[in-house]
Amino acid sequence: MEMALYHPHYGYYAANRGKIGAHGDFLTSPHLAVDFGELLAKQFAEMWQILGQPQSFTLVEIGAGQGLLAADVLSGLQRHHPDCFACLDYVIVEKAAALMAEQQQRLKSWQAKVKIEWRSLDEIPAHSITGCVFSNELIDAFPVHLVTLTDRKLQEIYVTAQPNGFAEVIDEPSTSRLTDYFDLNGIDLFSPNYPDGYRTEVNLAALDWLSLVCDRIQRGYILTIDYGYTATRYYNPRRSQGTLQCYYQHSHHNNPYINVGQQDITAHVDFTALEGQGDRCGLKTLGFTQQGLFLMALGLSDRLTALSQIDAKNAQDIQNAILRRDALHQLMNPMGLGNFGVLIQSKGLTKQETERPLIGLREF
Template identity: 45%
Template sequence: MESTPALKDILLERIWKAGRLTFADFMAACLYEPGLGYYTSPGRKVGAEGDFYTSMNVHLMFGRLIAREISRMWEILGSPESFTIAEAGAGGGQLARDILDTIAETNRSFYDVLTYRLIEKEPTLKEAQQEKLTRHLARLSWSAPEDLAAGRLHFSGCVLSNELIDAMPVHLVEMTPAGLMEVYVTAIDGEFGEMLDEPSTPALADYLKENGVTLLAGQRGEINLAATGWLRSVADTLEKGFVLTIDYGYEADELYAPMRKNGTLLCYYQHTTCEDPYTRVGAQDITSHVNFTALIREGVKCGLHRAWFGEQYRFLLGAGLMEEMLALEKSGATETELLKTRLALKKLMLPDGGMGDTFRVLIQAKEVEDPRLLCMRDWGKF
């Protein structure tokens, strides 16, 4: 599939009028232009019929274990009579269903007092979410991302995101002999190109300095100012509770290591990857790895302290993976069902082709002292 013609024309016209676009503005349009962007146009993005898998598509056990941890968060807050799970980037509602099914089954007292708020930019997904979550409609609420950004939401509970931040628009920078330069998107003969020039904002150099990053000459990197802005909005929204972020990425020293000379920008289309964001405009996903150091540092500034951070496999083990497997074996599941589950969990847990150490989990807490989360079990001090 080629670029979405209408979106390509819009972007070329914007470049013609402005002379150039920051890569962040280009990426934002490719992914989120109303009705035309990758995430704001109809069509399945995730799963076998889409362009990529996420952990929730591998097996419902992923959602069950998140549900166990969120139930623990409710208990840590004193089992209040009002608790909101706000899932940012809720997609088609699969993760929401797995979490709500589990809580309804295992912790009815919690289920009866919770609100599950789905926050999704693509408006046509609400119908799919309602259909998938029919048995939980009494527990559901909906909001737009703009409601979160504008500070119109306030609640206690847990803000959850799974592979959201990696798809936020990023600035591209490159270190040159003349100093730090920004990559801008230009157009030549109706096709997209690049140019280097002075950074569009001092915030880019400040970001690298605050995160202790020094790029080598010729090295590129992504700077996700949108992620730290999003986290500030979350901190303003959350009165008390937790922020649970699951995504692929690294801490700053590893993310910007010299071996990543070209950064981490990657595109997904029909379960294949490429490094060219200027092809299939509007028809392919564009992502970059998350800088967890920046999220942790920004969180401290706005009242979110790090409660736990580690690889996905450690989170899943601590949250109760072995207990879930034992319960499944005692349930009378067939050997075929058990084998299928084990193979799925292998993908969720193992490195080298799996998701176990590529994905990280960050839990931040607000107005909660020394939380005893399930994922902390038997892992020493954090």
Template identity: 40%
Template structure:
């Protein structure tokens, strides 16, 4: 049975689904949902690129930042917990850098939280040494180190809301095709906007990612001491809820083409929404996670010395000329085309030091947007 038919059957049996539940089925339904299917998702033959697919230098710079974090934590046993490792390339490149350039490697364990069996199978093609797989952070003991997510939060299933006379939530019904119906928004959705001091004008449509709040709460409970690095596209509330975004930020990707229709190609296209970093910061503070800083990915990588790292690689006599040209091209794409669109948020728990090399060019005033 096709996933579309399964969703239609559920709607007929249970009534309209919240958009959040529809998105959850479209992305994560066993074997048929986008992320649980065997479909190629990432890279040239997939639907989108991530920074890790463009250059191994991206993972090397993450490794360089993590090394500094380990130094701040007094060089003790250190865990990297990566959520949703995708193809495993970022993990591979981080470990390659740390193995060849630092003393951290022998003190390190790398844990990947991956629920999708199909994605685990892809990851295990690249990863053996140092890596273990888990369904949940709850099964990982004594976490002192770094929680890492790269383009994960944007794929959490979101509620969609529209401001009418009062806040309404979008539900999905079926009548010779999927149709949207509005129902009064539940308390949690109203409280989310109230906490962030967001007032929506009539007719405004947007997404609310309650799973991101649950995620930062869970991380806070199991991280004893260390850092959280969240890399994703998105912004603060002041940008996400401006008038120009009155239709929301939801986008779908299939074969490197984007569209705004989540009701087509169900199970065959990615569905994403922008990450609200104000929410991660605000609820992080509530749960004992302090704000270090946020910066665009381009300046994060520059601050960590990616140009110097690239130049050294390009001058390596063992590096073939074709590889040099390719690396230069993808480095430009990484830094310029993608880098300014992505943000890097760093938070910490149990540490007094805010100064990190990757945040050297960050604006200190943005802390006001989450307090």
């Protein structure tokens, strides 16, 4: 999965940047409407306020795709929160060189107005960030371990190459962390409820990533948006084949051994594991909610109301209003993007700062 997605020459994200979007293999919230980024900007501005309006406020976007979200966040802050914008440092952490080039081109006009840097997490000094580290549909593309139950034992699924293609091999786990993972999440895979042959994923990379991110923060927040479940839902005995999915030309299947380097490969996020790892790293979980509720609390409903009151004068204006309304409904659709998880964690905040409820986590 690591090579299929991130190989510098043949990986999906290295060679197929044009396959993201309405005419590609999949689209994300920023592809639908600028409102997604503008509403996030409102949340970031409140975080800046809670942190005491620091003169240097850093936003770190990890996995910025084509740069669409960055552009919308910057626009939202400049237009509606100029004081926060004036204090902003924007850092992008991007692994794929082709996507980085596209981001730099898209954000070129912004670089005269705000400090924008491209850095790796390793290049960011420890305890240096006052602000927010955020991601949208990032962790689902981290490489996962595949595991299975065989004769009531936890085994790992490996990949080997044969003359006629790839084949799976079942053997002992590569690390004891795989067994520890389920213990830490309160999941008893060896109970009678789990059938022999039960198959699922473990995202150890997500835990290592969160530890690294936590180490970089002095005072601030981590905001994670992705599709996933709590551990009890993720590892439900009836979900016996896991969540691994491949996306190719807006269709999906569960065979990662075809279209290698030409398709996206993802697995849902275990948000319980992120919360638990955060606790172990010294983070405090401020809240976990659905994207639809999060965006509604930030003002998405007001934008929909305003659209319904537009006095359109011509057919094009009417058409534009209908398309935008449809896009906003997709952002909060509980059967789609609206059901994505939004996890917000904090580090280094005072008790008073922690107890101040964030707008996006307030009940709508």
